[in-house]
Amino acid sequence: MNERQQRESVGILIGCHCCCKVHLQGSNTLKCSRCGAGLHLRKPGGVARVWALLLAAVILYFPANLLPITLTSSIVGSQADTILSGVIYFVQSGSWPIALVIFIASVFVPMAKLLILGYLCLSVQYKCRISRRERTRLYRLTEVVGRWSMIDVYVVGILVALVKLGAVANVDAGPGVAYFALVVILTMIAAQSFDPRLIWDAEEDH
């Protein structure tokens, strides 16, 4: 198929997002004939849905980072740790690799994900035509890497469940963890809702 044929059939053929079966666009192509999933040319909601999810994630990002995620109480005293103070603690106690892992997974990745998705949405809304392949690759990377931010939630969960030694130390989960978990979930859904085909639509509107 040459370029012209490919471009001309873009508006005519719809591929099922679930089973990849190709359908001819017509009056009665609402559900995939093979798997029953709803057929749509582009993901429903458009850029607006992604923006809404990103906005919600940004709002929750503040309590997630400002409120403590662990409350450690021992005979020496009690200590409330946020994500960042936890990273600093690891650096000060000499565990550089762990500090790096937590910093990348819980500080860098969520921030980067919000910025990248915001950039992709803007580039689609302003019908940017350059670097389409790179932006698609960026999107794929964001989708894959985003899940790793959940690591901090698991760490807190494990610490709380494990450290119940009463007299020596007690670890409780702080309110920040729940907000952070929600931020990760929201950014994951936002990445799923973004349709990378919109990046390539800018070419068609001449």
Place this chain on the structure above:
Amino acid sequence: MLNEISLLELQLFWACILLILHSWDAMKQTIFCCHDCGIVNRVASLPSGGKAFCSRCDALLRRSCPDGIVRALALAIAALILLLVSLSFPFLRMENAGLSQQSNLLTSVFLLFEQRMPIVALVVMVTCVGVPGLYQLGMVYVLLPLRYGRKAPQAVMIFRLLRSFGSWGMVEIFLFGILVALVKLVKMATVSPGISFWSLFILIFVIAAQSVVFEPLDVWEELEAIR
């Protein structure tokens, strides 16, 4: 003689039409709408183990996986066994001044609920136990009858559900979480990984292998053919 040639040409013509129609309504799908850029690609037959990429955006369209269904089924059963082991044994053991504490994945979740942290407990429960477990169960439910040429009831709907929520399983991230917690706790007491830790470790490789040797399009084509 002229009539005979015309008849032959007519038969050839119809054969071509049928071939085109057959390749459209494919047993082996040849036309794909790229899910990342929307362009239409035509995929020639793939060599064994080969991959087809979109001509415009390099998205993976299809992978050729010989015996994919049988291998995925075997790995799914292995994953279920490993999950059962992971849930039944402790994943971390901690000792300090004679007092020992160990945490089991399931009891940890219940403890988190008791600590009035329902969101965290729910996240751990769903992403580390619920989704991986249900996903593998669903795979066995669909693939086992398929291996013998049969279609389980509601197999299409269940497989569709599997494809949609499968990406929410985060077992490998949970394992890294255990490692980080381990480093943090080493200061306080002597910590050692339990059986569940190792079964989760192997489970990660099983899940990774499953995603490599399995092509969902093979299942969709089988399900369609059996109807």
